[in-house]
Amino acid sequence: MTKTKIPENDDFDLRNFLPFLLNQAAEQSSLEFQQIYKNRYGMLRTEWRVLFHLGTHGEMTAKQIGERALIHKTKVSRAVAKLAQRRYLTRTRDEADRRSEQLALTAAGQAVYRELRGIAERYDERMAAHFTKGEAALLRMMLRRLAGMD
């Protein structure tokens, strides 16, 4: 029975492959954090991302959000539509350039943002607690570089 054993030869290990590792770590943390905003606010990942951007930066256009967060414009468009429908944000046509709209959180949106921000901060601390302060800072720096955010 010529059952050729697969060449274990190379020292390549999937579990050390950076794209794989990044994906696993991201998936793990996203899933965990998702429980919170999904079950509690019925929000999708893209939606809280948009909410967070508006929360931290104030008024922005859909385009600016998409650029910063690397989210495709159709996804942003749909997330904005849902958030507007839930009265978490308002759209005001920009009179200087009437193609775009300035988006801003309503009072309700800000309230949700502040709640989620608090949860996010605690969650982040819990993750960072796996490491020393220096390691955590280095990790953030490295991830920013890999994400092309530098």
Added chain:
Amino acid sequence: MTKTKIPENDDFDLRNFLPFLLNQAAEQSSLEFQQIYKNRYGMLRTEWRVLFHLGTHGEMTAKQIGERALIHKTKVSRAVAKLAQRRYLTRTRDEADRRSEQLALTAAGQAVYRELRGIAERYDERMAAHFTKGEAALLRMMLRRLAGMD
């Protein structure tokens, strides 16, 4: 016009939030690496993951792959079906437990795996080149820990 300015107060920055950073970095690298196997072998992300698992570990069941890679069983099932259809792997019913099947790469599957593994190694090196050897090793360690792989 009571335009309440959003509290820029807290020093919370989305761009430092670990789940966000992980997601951005993972997305960035996955998209880039995907160009290669997608354009070249018409494979989906889940498919090369399954292929890689079989390539590095030899025979496995669908369940084992799903557990290791954090992929839902329906996704694994469909990926396995496609790889089988392309004759990259064979399924052999496990006589000890006839519910499950042992999956193994065919010669063709192994050939593709080896090619992709080479590409993956070079890609990984390029990513790691952003950092010193020590930093890169630390990064992998930290990601493994965050992914719960330790």
Added chain:
DNA sequence: GCTTGTTAGTTACAAAATCAACTATTATCC
């Protein structure tokens, strides 16, 4: 001014992911 090209954002359609229900098989417990 008018044609041509861009850009912000939306929408329609196709591809993929998620969820629930199903089959076949094995394990448990009485």
Added chain:
DNA sequence: GGATAATAGTTGATTTTGTAACTAACAAGC
């Protein structure tokens, strides 16, 4: 042994995403 529960894997229905084409508004060249 037989009923009940649990498990491996598949399939179909629903959601979500990605791709393309579209509308409306602006910009540039002439």
